[in-house]
Amino acid sequence: MLLAAAAVFIGSQLCRHCHAEVFDAYARTPMARSSGRVESVPAAQFMAAGHRYQIAGRTLQFDGGSSTIDYFIGSNAAGRTYLRERDGYLFELPVTWYAQKQAWDASPGYEKDSEVRLTRAVEPTCLQCHTSRVRPVLGTQNRYGDPPFLENGVGCERCHGPGSEHARNPAKSPMVNPTKLDAERRDAVCSQCHLTGEARIDRPGRKFSEYRAGDRLSDIATYFVWKLGRRDLKVTSHVEKLAGSACKTATGDKLWCGTCHEPHTNADKTQQACLGCHTEAHRQQERCATCHMPRTLAVDANHGVMTDHSIPRTGKRVAAPAQKTLVPFLGTGDDRALGLAYAELGDRRAKEFLLRAEPQDWPVRLRLAVLEPDAARAAQFYESVLRENPYEPAALVNLGTHLARLGRFTEAGQLWERALLANPALEEAVLNLAQIRSAKDARMLLSRYLELNPVSRKARAALAKLDAPRE
Ligand code: HEC
Numbered sequence: 281m282l283l284a285a286a287a288v289f290i291g292s293q294l295c296r297h298c299h300a301e302v303f304d305a306y307a308r309t310p311m312a313r314s315s316g317r318v319e320s321v322p323a324a325q326f327m328a329a330g331h332r333y334q335i336a337g338r339t340l341q342f343d344g345g346s347s348t349i350d351y352f353i354g355s356n357a358a359g360r361t362y363l364r365e366r367d368g369y370l371f372e373l374p375v376t377w378y379a380q381k382q383a384w385d386a387s388p389g390y391e392k393d394s395e396v397r398l399t400r401a402v403e404p405t406c407l408q409c410h411t412s413r414v415r416p417v418l419g420t421q422n423r424y425g426d427p428p429f430l431e432n433g434v435g436c437e438r439c440h441g442p443g444s445e446h447a448r449n450p451a452k453s454p455m456v457n458p459t460k461l462d463a464e465r466r467d468a469v470c471s472q473c474h475l476t477g478e479a480r481i482d483r484p485g486r487k488f489s490e491y492r493a494g495d496r497l498s499d500i501a502t503y504f505v506w507k508l509g510r511r512d513l514k515v516t517s518h519v520e521k522l523a524g525s526a527c528k529t530a531t532g533d534k535l536w537c538g539t540c541h542e543p544h545t546n547a548d549k550t551q552q553a554c555l556g557c558h559t560e561a562h563r564q565q566e567r568c569a570t571c572h573m574p575r576t577l578a579v580d581a582n583h584g585v586m587t588d589h590s591i592p593r594t595g596k597r598v599a600a601p602a603q604k605t606l607v608p609f610l611g612t613g614d615d616r617a618l619g620l621a622y623a624e625l626g627d628r629r630a631k632e633f634l635l636r637a638e639p640q641d642w643p644v645r646l647r648l649a650v651l652e653p654d655a656a657r658a659a660q661f662y663e664s665v666l667r668e669n670p671y672e673p674a675a676l677v678n679l680g681t682h683l684a685r686l687g688r689f690t691e692a693g694q695l696w697e698r699a700l701l702a703n704p705a706l707e708e709a710v711l712n713l714a715q716i717r718s719a720k721d722a723r724m725l726l727s728r729y730l731e732l733n734p735v736s737r738k739a740r741a742a743l744a745k746l747d748a749p750r751e
Pocket residue numbers: 290291292294295296297298299436437440442443444446447448450451454455456457460
C-alpha cells in the first residue's frame with residue numbers, strides 16, 4: 281500500500297541545495313527582500329503629520345515617548361514601513377520611508393492623526409503577503425511566536441506549494457509549476473498577493489491563510505470591485521487593471537503576469553511580449569510601455585507611482601462613475617459575501633444583504649450587532665458571536681460595555697480582560713476596566729497601558745483623575 285503524505289512548508293533555504301542558481305537570483309528580488317528584522321536604521325530627523333520624530337539606531341523618538349523599531353515591511357522598491365513588537369504583539373509604526381521621494385513621512389492612513397498613533401494592530405493578513413510561514417498565536421488579534429515569521433519576504437513555496445515531500449524525493453513528488461496549471465489556478469498564484477479589490481470576503485469557514493499554490497482562490501474568498509471600474513489606481517490593483525485591458529480580453533488565458541515578469545530574476549520581458557503579439561505595430565524601436573503603460577500616482581500609496589496595467593490606447597481616462605455597485609471580480613457574490621463587503625466599506629446597503637445571508641455565521645452576526653440599534657438585541661448577537669469565536673475583540677469589548685450598564689461588572693470585567701489578551705492595546709477595554717477595578721489595580725492597568733502607548737491622552741487623564749484628591 282502506498283499512502284500519500286501531506287507536504288509541509290520547509291523554507292527556501294532547503295531548496296538551495298538543488299536549485300542554487302534559482303535561489304541566488306531570486307534572493308536579490310524585491311519580493312524575496314520584502315520583510316525582515318531591523319538591524320539598524322540610518323539616523324534621521326523629520327516632521328510627519330505635524331509631529332516631530334528622530335531616529336537613532338533602532339529607536340524612534342517623538343514628543344512624549346519613544347519606541348523600538350523591530351521589523352520592516354517593504355524592500356524599498358517604493359518604500360518601507362516599520363513594525364514594533366511588545367511581548368510578542370506587533371504594531372505598525374506611524375512613519376514610513378518613501379524611496380521615490382527619498383524622505384520620511386506619515387505611514388499611509390496616518391496623515392491626519394492628532395496623536396502619535398502606536399497601537400494599530402498588525403494582523404496576520406498583512407504579514408501573509410510580505411513574509412512567509414507566519415506564526416499567529418491562536419486567540420489573539422496580533423500576537424505572534426518568536427520570531428513572528430520563519431522566513432523573510434516571499435518564499436519559494438508561496439508560488440510552488442509546500443516542499444517537504446519533493447525535497448525528499450524530487451522525481452516522485454513534483455512541485456507545483458504555475459505555468460502547468462489551468463489559467464485560473466495559475467493566475468491565483470500571483471493574485472493571492474497582488475489582488476485586493478475593494479473588499480475580500482473569506483467564504484464561510486475558510487481562511488485566506490489556507491491558500492496553497494495550485495488552489496483556486498475563488499474556493500477560499502470572494503473579491504469585490506466597484507462596477508464600471510474606477511479612475512484611480514490602487515496599490516495592489518495590477519490584476520484588475522490587466523483584466524480590463526484590450527490585450528487580455530482579446531487573448532483570454534494566454535496573457536498573464538508571467539508573460540512580462542520573470543519571477544525568479546524580476547526581469548522585465550514586456551517589450552518582447554508586446555512585439556510577440558503586435559507583430560505589425562508602429563514604433564518598434566521604441567519602448568511601448570512608455571506610452572501604453574504610463575506611470576501614475578496611486579491614490580493610496582502615499583507618494584508611490586504605479587504602472588498602469590490596463591495598457592490604454594492613449595493616456596486619456598474616463599471619469600469615475602458616481603453611482604457604484606459592488607460586483608464580484610473573483611468568486612461568488614452571494615448575499616453573505618455582498619453584505620460583509622458593503623459592511624467593510626461602511627456602506628448602508630450592507631444590512632439588507634446580511635439579513636438574508638446564508639449561513640448566518642459569526643462574521644455576519646458581528647456586523648449585524650454593530651448595525652443593530654437595540655442594545656439588548658445587539659448584546660444577543662455579540663453573545664452568539666463569542667460562542668463561535670470566543671476571542672473576537674469587538675464582541676468582547678462591546679458585550680462587556682452592555683453588561684456593565686446593567687450592573688453586571690464581574691462578567692464585564694472578565695470579557696474586557698479577555699479582550700486585552702487578544703490585543704493589549706484596545707484602549708476602550710483598558711479605560712472601562714480601570715473604572716470598575718480598585719484604585720490600585722486601575723493605576724497598574726493604566727500605567728501598563730501607558731508603557732505600550734505613552735501618548736494616550738485618555739489614559740493619562742484617567743490616571744490623573746485617580747491620583748487627584750477626592751472632593
Ligand atoms: C534534493 C534535491 C531537491 C530539493 C531539495 C528541491 N528540489 Fe525541486 N527539483 C529537483 C529535481 C531533481 C527536479 C526535477 C524533477 C523532474 O523533472 O522530475 C526538481 C524540479 C522542481 C521544479 C519544477 C517542477 C515542474 O514541474 O516544472 C520546481 C518548481 C521545484 N523543483 C521547486 C523546488 C522548491 C521550491 C524547493 C524547495 C522547497 C525544491 N524544489 C527543493 C530537486 C530538488
